[in-house]
Amino acid sequence: MGSIQTALASTRGPSAGAAVTKPGVVGYLDRLYASPGDEVVVRVSVLDGTGRYRAELVRLICGETGPGGPGLKEEVIPTSLAGEHAGSAQAVPIGSYAIVEDIPPLEPVEFSLLVWPTLPARGTQALMAAGPVRLQLDRAGAVALSVEDETISTDVPLRPRTWYAVEGRYDPATGSASVRSEPLPGIHAHRIAHKRGRLRAGVTASGPLLIAAAPGAAGVSLHFNGKIEAPVLRSSGLAAAWDFSRAIGTARIEDKSRHGLHGRTVNAPKRAVTGAGWDGSVHDWRQDPSHYAAIHFHADDLHDAGWQPSLRFRLPDTLKSGYYAVKLTASGMPFHVGFIVSPAHDAPRARLAVLASTVTYLAYANYRRRMSPGPFELTMGTLPTVDMTDVLLAEHPEFGSSTYDVHKDGFGVGHASALRPLFNMRPTGRFWNFAMDLCLIDWLEAQGIAYDVISEHELQERGADLLKSYRTVLTPSHPEYYSLEMLLSLESYLGMGGRFMYLGGNGFYWRVTFDPAHPGMIELRRAEDGTRAWAEQPGQYYHATGEYGGLWRRIGRPPNRLVGTGFIAQGFDASSYYRRTKDSRDPRAAFLFEGIEDEIIGDFGAWGNGAAGLEIDAFDFTLGSPPHGLIVASSENHSNAFLLVNEEMLSNSRGVDGTLNSRIKADIVFFETPAGGAVFSTGSIAFVASLAHDNYRNNVSRMLRNAVDRFLDPTPFNIPER
Ligand SMILES: [Fe+2]
Numbered sequence: 262m263g264s265i266q267t268a269l270a271s272t273r274g275p276s277a278g279a280a281v282t283k284p285g286v287v288g289y290l291d292r293l294y295a296s297p298g299d300e301v302v303v304r305v306s307v308l309d310g311t312g313r314y315r316a317e318l319v320r321l322i323c324g325e326t327g328p329g330g331p332g333l334k335e336e337v338i339p340t341s342l343a344g345e346h347a348g349s350a351q352a353v354p355i356g357s358y359a360i361v362e363d364i365p366p367l368e369p370v371e372f373s374l375l376v377w378p379t380l381p382a383r384g385t386q387a388l389m390a391a392g393p394v395r396l397q398l399d400r401a402g403a404v405a406l407s408v409e410d411e412t413i414s415t416d417v418p419l420r421p422r423t424w425y426a427v428e429g430r431y432d433p434a435t436g437s438a439s440v441r442s443e444p445l446p447g448i449h450a451h452r453i454a455h456k457r458g459r460l461r462a463g464v465t466a467s468g469p470l471l472i473a474a475a476p477g478a479a480g481v482s483l484h485f486n487g488k489i490e491a492p493v494l495r496s497s498g499l500a501a502a503w504d505f506s507r508a509i510g511t512a513r514i515e516d517k518s519r520h521g522l523h524g525r526t527v528n529a530p531k532r533a534v535t536g537a538g539w540d541g542s543v544h545d546w547r548q549d550p551s552h553y554a555a556i557h558f559h560a561d562d563l564h565d566a567g568w569q570p571s572l573r574f575r576l577p578d579t580l581k582s583g584y585y586a587v588k589l590t591a592s593g594m595p596f597h598v599g600f601i602v603s604p605a606h607d608a609p610r611a612r613l614a615v616l617a618s619t620v621t622y623l624a625y626a627n628y629r630r631r632m633s634p635g636p637f638e639l640t641m642g643t644l645p646t647v648d649m650t651d652v653l654l655a656e657h658p659e660f661g662s663s664t665y666d667v668h669k670d671g672f673g674v675g676h677a678s679a680l681r682p683l684f685n686m687r688p689t690g691r692f693w694n695f696a697m698d699l700c701l702i703d704w705l706e707a708q709g710i711a712y713d714v715i716s717e718h719e720l721q722e723r724g725a726d727l728l729k730s731y732r733t734v735l736t737p738s739h740p741e742y743y744s745l746e747m748l749l750s751l752e753s754y755l756g757m758g759g760r761f762m763y764l765g766g767n768g769f770y771w772r773v774t775f776d777p778a779h780p781g782m783i784e785l786r787r788a789e790d791g792t793r794a795w796a797e798q799p800g801q802y803y804h805a806t807g808e809y810g811g812l813w814r815r816i817g818r819p820p821n822r823l824v825g826t827g828f829i830a831q832g833f834d835a836s837s838y839y840r841r842t843k844d845s846r847d848p849r850a851a852f853l854f855e856g857i858e859d860e861i862i863g864d865f866g867a868w869g870n871g872a873a874g875l876e877i878d879a880f881d882f883t884l885g886s887p888p889h890g891l892i893v894a895s896s897e898n899h900s901n902a903f904l905l906v907n908e909e910m911l912s913n914s915r916g917v918d919g920t921l922n923s924r925i926k927a928d929i930v931f932f933e934t935p936a937g938g939a940v941f942s943t944g945s946i947a948f949v950a951s952l953a954h955d956n957y958r959n960n961v962s963r964m965l966r967n968a969v970d971r972f973l974d975p976t977p978f979n980i981p982e983r
Contacts, residue, residue: 283653285309285591286348287660287682289566292781293619294601294716297580297608303342303587303598304568306351306682308653314591316572317343321584321599323703323953324688324696325867331703331953333688335588342574342587351569353659353681354528356474356484357562359503359514361524364391364468367496372396373428374472375445375537377488377555379670381419386560387483388427389492390475394466396429396440397475397483404442406431408460413438417454421487423447424537436462445537470494470522472503472514473530473558481527484560486670490536491554494522506554509533509546510805512778514556529564529676529779531557535800545803552800559668563661564779566681576602582713584617584695584702586687594649599686599695601716611711612973614731615701618740619716620747620773622695623783626683627654628663630794631691642834642902646691654684664785665794673795679781692868697950698737700867701764704952708966721746721775725753733972738765738946739876742773742785745808748818755823758936760972764965766927766946767828767876769813769820774806786810792831792906812908814884822885824942825930826878832903832919836874836947838864839894839929849981850893850931852971853941856963862894862929863961866951871896872961874947877903877927889981890932896945899925929964937977941968 288305295301307314322334337343372389374396380386381402388396388404399405402418406429419425424445431438441455469476472492473485493502501522507515509532516522526532533546536555546553572587582604586597601617604610630637631645632655638645654660660682662674686695705712713731720727721744728734728750740763748769755761771791773783787793788802788811797810804810813819814827821827839862845854863872873896880886899919909924910917919925927944934940951961 281649282593283649284594284596285311286314286589287596288571288587288589288598289680289682290587290598290600292600293623293679293718294603295576296603296605297576297578298605300573300575302570303572304351304566305348305571305589306568307348307591308350309592311591312347312349313345314348314589315345317588318574319586319588320581321586321688321699321702322706324699325703325950325953326689327867330867334703335688338577338580340574340577342572346572348571352480353563353566354480355563355659355661356481356560357526357528357530357558358474358481358484359472359524359526359530359556361470361522362468363522364470365499367391367466367494367499369430369432369434369496370394370466371428371430371495372492373426374492375424375490376419376427377422377424377537378402378419379421379487379672381421383486385483386485387471387473387475388485388489389494390471391466391468392476393464394431395475396427398485403454404429404440406438406440406460408438408464411460413440413456413458413460415440415442415454415456417442417452420451423449423451431460431466433463433465436460470524485558486560486668488534488536488555488557504554505532505556506536506550509550509553510778510807526556528562529678529782530559530562531675533801533803533805535798539800541800544800547803547807557672559670561658561662561668562676563681564676564678564782584699584714596650597687601714603715603719604713610730611713612732613710613969614713614715614728614734615705616720616734616736616740617714617716618694618698618737619718620742620783621739622686623677623679623683624664624742624773624785625694626663626677626685627661628685629654629666640833642832648690650684650687650690660684667795673787673797675784675786677783678779692950694739697868697946700949700952701735701737704949704957704962704965707957710969717747720750725750725757728754728759729757731759732975733760733762733969735762736765736768738949740765740768741770742783743769743771743813744773744775748813748823751823755934755938755940756936758934758938758977760938761824761940762968762972763824763940763942764949766878766944767831768878769823770828772808772810772813772816774804774808776806790815790908792828792908814908819884820878821881824940825886825890825932826880826928826942826944827884828906829877829879829909830899830903830905830919830925831876832900833875834869834900834902836866836869836871837896837898838862838871839873839896839927841894842892844891845893847891850891853893853931853964853967855967857960859960862964863948863951865954865959866947866961867953868947868950872948872951873927873945876946878942878944879924879926880928880930886930887932890930892928892930894929896927933978933980935980939972939978941972
């Protein structure tokens, strides 16, 4: 069990031993990127009860605060934001449900639906609620009808992960009420349960109708966990029947009756999930949506925290493109609300752009596994390390989870939304993603190389047009999550002769989709195979948008095709070094080694003391690495914590660790592309963390400098004849 005070190499924060306490304030922006001149809205919640906080805009240059590192570098930018502000705590209405607004008074009322509970007997959970009348699972997990404070229950708990038809009736004229649950036919059929009785008379069920939650004095509550299908509402003269197989891929629920009582979902419950009618014969919901007539609700789904705007400010017109944060400070550590400032549309561009991995930052946002040690320690091969911001996140489940976590009912979290505080868009803390990527920014600054920072979210919106004016585009350390549109834009850029550097590992790995019905949110389904935090359920490999989810490698676009390398192994205990290869003597690669005499590259660095580590990628022409690609250096001597990724294995066997398996290596690859462009890939997340070693005078820094200089030189690259 890791101590929260432990400061190991994987965490970068205020110097070890300093008295730090949790951030007293958190916030989020209305977007992950902006341009000079744009207005930015900041939503703030003051958690420490002081009612006050300070805000300022900072440009982030470096977050590497480990021993001997360059230290935290942030530059305060004068804006109207600067100063002290009054604020208060803002609640997060976590939990998904559906709502139908225009329901007339219901006398009598009858609810019926199909239900597949995942956490029965974990508190009262509403199935359908109309004002003071609701059908619910009671604390024992039995179907119950509640009228104000009186309840009638079948007293037979539902079994988890089993389909039931359930119903409840109430007549306010007499107070007569009944409830019933009946398992759908199946090989584990359970018992029918019903109860008849009398509840208080004279109470009118009224709208709005909530499905999978109930209205309460302090907001929506009693969230249900599990799947619901085909809810039906009957009253004298009214019947409505919602068909969740319609409008999949939207936030709408459609009433198929003539009354047209359509509604909407809140907090993005999962659509395109298998329903009671799924028999395994259909896997793409679009083929037969009737198999997908369910919605999976979770009490811990979150799309939009919905906070009131706290501050608005305009980014100065002359603001330099880069990594930025709105830095909020109350008691304790500051809370950085990170975002990217990209150049304005019509502004002059640098020749080089860093393509910030905002989609991957979002996929990792509010990662909670670090705070539940156990298996995590075995994965890491070391003690998990956290800082006080992680502690704050653990104390606030309402900020939602990451796509690495599972919901309380064990199903994977497949959505990530930017409309909530994001705990990983900060310069310090776990040395990963955003924080680690600043090593590249720091190096560009130290080298005096002019650059712009653009973001993957902007790439999704603008396509290859965003890239075309750049001679060279660089990724930072871990561009793992990509949409089809983003991949096609990169391919198009390479097709135009663009030069591309992939300075990371485990990139271009999972498919994500952007859901127009839920702005700010991405979806992913960890389908079929891959190194996964959880596995998608059978029959649910297609996203709600209709795209087939999973590894790009399995969908037919392996990263090797784009950048020459693909994920081969991961290990988090220590990093290693690269050794030059025979290919590095090829005249085509000579430019990379100018001024480098060493055979060993990168036997130093801020992550695990080596440039090759964490997650590493290798050349494999069977997966599409170009046959003319040069492997100019390969890592070696990885520990037994580095294990071959499971998508590389047909069956498990011995010899899959770094001490035994020669395939476990990071390859530095260079190749030319048809229109005079080229690609340079380093195959390791740890690579950028070595750049600052010895005051930026080292062979990793030199190799990257050589690569950048040549990639910025307009002289075309030529694909070799043979
Ligand atoms: Fe990752």
